[in-house]
Amino acid sequence: MEMNQLLYFVTLVEQATYTKAASLLHISQPSLSMSIKKLEKEIGLTLIDRSTRKSKLTKEGEVLYQEAKNLLNHFEHVKGEMVRLKQRGPLELSIGSIESSNFWTPKLIKQFKDEYQDIHIKVLEVLSVKDVVHALSNFDIHLAITNQYINQDEIEVVPIYEENLVALLPPLHALISKSHLGLADLEGEDLIVCREGYQTRIDIQNACRKSGIKPNIKFEIERFETACSMVEENLGITIVPENYVAYSKNPSYHIREINDVNISRTVYLAYIKNRYLPPLVLRFMKMIKAFFDDRERKLENKENLF
Template identity: 65%
Template sequence: MEFRHLVYFVTIVEQSTYTRAATVLHVSQPSLSAAIKKLENEVGLTLIKRNTRSLEVTSEGKILYQEAKKLLNHYQHVSKEMIRLKEQGPLELTIGLIESSNFWVPKILKQFQKEYQDAHIKLLEILSLTDVEKALTNFDIHLAITNQNLNNDAIETLPIYEEKLVAVLPQGHNLQDYTELTIYDLKDETFIICKEGFQTREDILYAFAKSGIQPMIQFEIERFETACRLVIEGLGITVVPENYVKNTVHSDYHIKHINDSHLSRSVYLAYEKNRYLPPIVLKFIGLVEEFFKQ
């Protein structure tokens, strides 16, 4: 299977026509058609159905496209990485983060910087399942710190810690003097919760369902910061990771523990299995593992 033929095939699928693909690739249409025919003969499968009006990728072709795209992404990344290593050395690290990781990531980075003083580090907030998977498989980030339950064979996920979820109540709330709450205490409250596609939402709804309660959801948000601002304005209550709020001093809301073993979430370190990870990335992963072992 020639690498060039895979490039041609991926381009045809993405451009939807042989004409546009030939233009992008700077080859003639007959050469392009011959290359795809040779690829089909080699794999023994029909990859593209052709007629006078349109181009249709077969189910086998879609599988090859997905795998070929990963291969091309990996090839391009390694090529760029080798050029960059030759010119600059291993000085870049890009990490996708969840909001609650800000209580420990700076501590790791402080230690990390002792060895890589000149490293250029990008910290990107990447929250939803779709965005985390896309960022990893497209090589937009080297690794992710995420609470998403990634069911993807191409991604390695290392569980690093569990964190409790706590209730955030506005000032003057009738439950503000309680030492600890139960889920039943929250059953009639106006609820502020993450939108669909966020693992924290699933964790909260699972805990409520186990107690036989349907929360009264009125607001759906993406960021815990937004949820807390809505709480401050008296628009409802929310449930967020304890690590997001435990180190803050805020007189406009109350933080309450909830007595329920299901109200917690796992946090993972995730990275692409089949990607070259430079020493700078492996060093960061090692520091994270060491930090949480302690």
């Protein structure tokens, strides 16, 4: 089995026809067909079901396609890394992050930049599970800061901190007279919540279920920034991570804790297990752990003063 055979096979699957695949690969159609048949003979498996007019993958073909795709992605990544090392050296860090991590990632990046002055850093916003998995699997990022627990064998997920969710009330809302809220106070209120597939929505729905109430979701959004703006326009109430709004400057909405249920979320560090990570990436991951270990110690010391 050779790399070009896998490339031909993957291209054929993705292009769906021999004509399109051969054109993209700049080879003749008979050459492509011969290469696929040779691959099948070498591994002793039928990859393409040719019994119908329209060819389709066998179960074995589907397995090989996924594994070959991963291998080709890895190959391209390594090849790109070698070119980059030759041209610029190993000074690139790509991070996927969620909105609420903005309260600490700039501090850590500044500290990291002091150590690696010539580093080129990319910070991409990855929100849903699909976004995170796609970005990691396609080598768009080295690591992800996410509130999604990803249950996949090839991805390592390490918890780094927990944060409570809080309610944001419009400027003149009747509930601002209360210093804190219960979920029952929000029953019947117009809610602005993340769309399906986002962990924060799942956390809110689970908390409402435990409290025996049905959330009145009127608006679905992707970004907390959008939700905050909608609250300021008196369109409804939203529930967001406390760290997202802890550092907001002069907001017109009101922040209230939700005290009757444990409504919180865990934030994780996620990365591909068996992938080579440059030393500077490992260093950044170590700095993240140290940052929150130190933060936890400071909180414990503060509590011990009272």
